[in-house]
Amino acid sequence: MLKFTKMHGLGNDYVYMDAINQKIENRNELARIVSDRHFGIGADGLILICPSKIADFKMQMFNSDGSEAEMCGNGIRCVGKFVYDKKLTDKNIITIETLAGIKTLEMTVENEKISKVKVDMGEPIFIPKKIPVKSEETPVKNLKIKAEDKEFVFTCVSMGNPHSVTFIKQDIDNFDILKYGKLIEVNEAFPSKTNVEFINIIDDKTLKMRVWERGSGETLACGTGACAAAVSAVLNGYTSRKVTVKLLGGNLEIEWDEKDNHVYMTGSATEVFEGKINI
Helix, strand or coil: CEEEEEEEECCEEEEEEECCCCCCCCHHHHHHHHHCCCCCCCCCEEEEEECCCCCCEEEEEEECCCCEECCCHHHHHHHHHHHHHCCCCCCCEEEEEECCEEEEEEEEEECCEEEEEEEECCCCECCHHHCCCCCCCCCEEEEEEEECCEEEEEEEEECCCEEEEEECCCCHHHCCHHHHHHHHHCCCCCCCCCEEEEEEEEECCEEEEEEEECCCEEECCCHHHHHHHHHHHHHCCCCCCEEEEEECCEEEEEEECCCCCCEEEEEECEEEEEEEECC
């Protein structure tokens, strides 16, 4: 029997397990099993809290299809809440090792529980080979991709994982993200596939976003995607460096700091329920 906690950041939901105090095997297959919304717990993926030699904790993340992912902004906020609320730490500023590097979390405590988490997401990456994307342009701001009957122009950024951001005039509430998201994710321009963000510009401080996540499909929110969207909006001269990104699951506050070039994301982290599962 494995103990787990179901958590979400703005509806981007994951199953969380303590891999420090319990032995967890066959992790890719476990992610597929627990993520199934009909026969499992139901989630966008699995996140394991592991020991680290270089940070306070290590986050190991799997998509719902079992593939391992580098980072998740919404997911890492919940990691902070998990380790504090479960008393694995008593610090409200902690470091988390990820495949995208070490991230620093600054957590707000209310009634002895974490209510909000600010994450230093590090510097955005613009070099095509490091995103990765096939392009001769740096930064990549004019990547044209045709998907069935539409042509999109993408700005490509890595926030530790690959993102392709397109600004569209059509109201994204009525946009067929399933039709286009799944085609763009696997386009040959993206050697490691890509996360796809469809953006409406509300004003110079507000973006509205829907996201197609690599390996998971459309989700209610994506923290790294919101960061990539904010950075892309600044690169294209659409917004200021501090914006609110409105997602299906709620809002994130994103700031691309001009002084240190780091992107900071602030948002909620919510526990849904705890349980045990017999695999």
